Amino acid sequence: MATIFICDDETEILRYLDKLLQASGYRVETFARGADLLLRLAAAETVPCDAILLDVRMPDMDGLQILDELCKRRPDLPVVIMTAHGTIDDAISAIKQGAYDYITKPFPKEKLLGMLERLLDHRRLVQENQQLREELHRGGSGSDAIIFRSDAFREVYDLTLQVAESDANILVMGESGTGKELIAAALHRNSPRRSKPFVSLNCAALSDTLLESQLFGHVRGAFTGAVMNQKGLLEEADGGTLFLDEIGDVSPAVQAKLLRVTQEKDFIVLGSTRTRKVDVRFVAATNKDLMKEVIDGRFREDLYYRLNVISITLPPLRERREDIEPLARHFLTATARRMKKDIRDIDDSALRTLIQYDWPGNVRELENVIERAVILARGGVITAALLPLGARREALTVTAGAAQMVALDEIERRHITSILKETGFHKSRAAAILGISRKTLDRKISEYHLAERDNA
Numbered sequence: 001m002a003t004i005f006i007c008d009d010e011t012e013i014l015r016y017l018d019k020l021l022q023a024s025g026y027r028v029e030t031f032a033r034g035a036d037l038l039l040r041l042a043a044a045e046t047v048p049c050d051a052i053l054l055d056v057r058m059p060d061m062d063g064l065q066i067l068d069e070l071c072k073r074r075p076d077l078p079v080v081i082m083t084a085h086g087t088i089d090d091a092i093s094a095i096k097q098g099a100y101d102y103i104t105k106p107f108p109k110e111k112l113l114g115m116l117e118r119l120l121d122h123r124r125l126v127q128e129n130q131q132l133r134e135e136l137h138r139g140g141s142g143s144d145a146i147i148f149r150s151d152a153f154r155e156v157y158d159l160t161l162q163v164a165e166s167d168a169n170i171l172v173m174g175e176s177g178t179g180k181e182l183i184a185a186a187l188h189r190n191s192p193r194r195s196k197p198f199v200s201l202n203c204a205a206l207s208d209t210l211l212e213s214q215l216f217g218h219v220r221g222a223f224t225g226a227v228m229n230q231k232g233l234l235e236e237a238d239g240g241t242l243f244l245d246e247i248g249d250v251s252p253a254v255q256a257k258l259l260r261v262t263q264e265k266d267f268i269v270l271g272s273t274r275t276r277k278v279d280v281r282f283v284a285a286t287n288k289d290l291m292k293e294v295i296d297g298r299f300r301e302d303l304y305y306r307l308n309v310i311s312i313t314l315p316p317l318r319e320r321r322e323d324i325e326p327l328a329r330h331f332l333t334a335t336a337r338r339m340k341k342d343i344r345d346i347d348d349s350a351l352r353t354l355i356q357y358d359w360p361g362n363v364r365e366l367e368n369v370i371e372r373a374v375i376l377a378r379g380g381v382i383t384a385a386l387l388p389l390g391a392r393r394e395a396l397t398v399t400a401g402a403a404q405m406v407a408l409d410e411i412e413r414r415h416i417t418s419i420l421k422e423t424g425f426h427k428s429r430a431a432a433i434l435g436i437s438r439k440t441l442d443r444k445i446s447e448y449h450l451a452e453r454d455n456a
């Protein structure tokens with residue numbers, strides 16, 4: 001459902017357009033002052049808004065001035081200017097300034113609805129094209145998308161694209177959950193081997209025998225339980241990339257066999273005598289300090305240098321906090337879509353909590369936290385109360401320590417009042433944040449006598 005923001009100082013017109021557009025299936029937010037509109041859009045980059053209807057003559061700020069701000073801050077949002085009869089000059093300067101179109105008051109409703117429909121179609125097309133371009137650029141789509149904003153990760157990503165083309169083996173290092181597997185897949189996707197298989201093997205999860213049989217395959221009777229011939233992953237990955245995850249956990253025996261494959265490009269299937277040739281590029285990953293493992297004698301130095309022709313080190317999330325917000329929004333959109341929940345935003349205090357937290361489990365932990373919040377959310381917004389993070393627990397304890405001796409409904413009254421103020425008395429939004437229905441909110445407003453003028 002598309003959302004239209006309407007800004008006009010005449011409440012009559014606001015009310016009329018609100019009703020008309022809602023009846024036509026739009027979501028609507030109305031603003032009586034240009035400053036409120038700008039404030040709402042400044043709150044977050046992803047405030048749900050698809051188009052703006054803007055009156056040019058308003059008392060608090062000149063419409064053209066607002067248009068100017070809008071074009072600067074949100075050039076992606078189409079603005080339709082509403083002008084009064086006989087002020088065609090306003091319309092022309094508005095279009096010159098970047099308005100999408102204009103409509104002269106009074107207008108028949110079909111004219112407005114037709115215009116909005118065309119504009120939204122156009123916007124969808126532009127967005128789709130942009131998305132396609134971005135995906136091409138990233139070389140991934142959907143769950144493969146690599147999201148970042150920080151310079152630290154940009155460097156890593158540039159290096160990834162740069163070395164992807166070579167045939168060198170690559171070692172990806174980084175704490176747990178920093179995106180090592182994602183980078184390994186990107187290396188393959190951007191390499192000349194991209195049309196061949198990308199095969200992934202978690203070396204830590206398997207016993208030696210199983211790991212060897214997975215890697216090299218086996219013939220029937222090679223060991224107890226080997227009832228059929230089975231192809232190994234090395235063969236599966238022939239021509240492509242083999243991703244060896246948790247390479248730091250591989251035993252010395254398997255390390256020796258791996259060394260041979262990386263050197264000779266051939267191997268022996270378990271239980272057979274024949275050697276087999278393969279052409280595989282290795283990408284290995286570890287969250288251990290592999291050099292230290294070498295020094296301590298747990299990892300072969302020769303294998304280390306074989307695998308680590310080039311290394312890519314992923315910085316932990318706490319060292320690139322700029323990435324937290326775009327990642328959180330990315331996971332929010334993906335999870336909400338998967339769970340068919342209409343949750344689009346993260347409120348400011350939740351965002352602050354996310355950005356301040358240290359993320360020992362890095363991006364994976366962030367993904368889990370957002371998923372949990374989406375499951376628990378009852379309104380359309382992720383609030384700090386939905387985040388099980390240390391920072392929030394602290395905040396709660398502080399309030400608890402300074403407990404005030406008041407009745408529960410007094411707390412409720414105060415809380416509702418403050419949320420209403422926070423949202424500029426926008427009842428649907430307030431209800432969403434409070435996790436109650438609009439009807440319940442209306443009831444509480446009259447119960448507590450919270451008319452707008454008392455709280456201005």
Ligand SMILES: Nc1ncnc2c1ncn2[C@@H]1O[C@H](COP(=O)(O)OP(=O)(O)OP(=O)(O)O)[C@@H](O)[C@H]1O
Binds near residue numbers: 145147148179
């Ligand atoms: N920059 C990113 N953009 C989008 N998603 C990301 C990003 N980094 C990590 N993820 C997601 O976070 C999760 C963890 O990433 P991944 O599995 O690649 O990490 P890892 O370093 O291999 O973790 P582990 O050490 O626990 O195996 C995955 O679901 C991945 O899709």
Ligand SMILES: [Mg+2]
Binds near residue numbers: 180181245
């Ligand atoms: Mg991994």
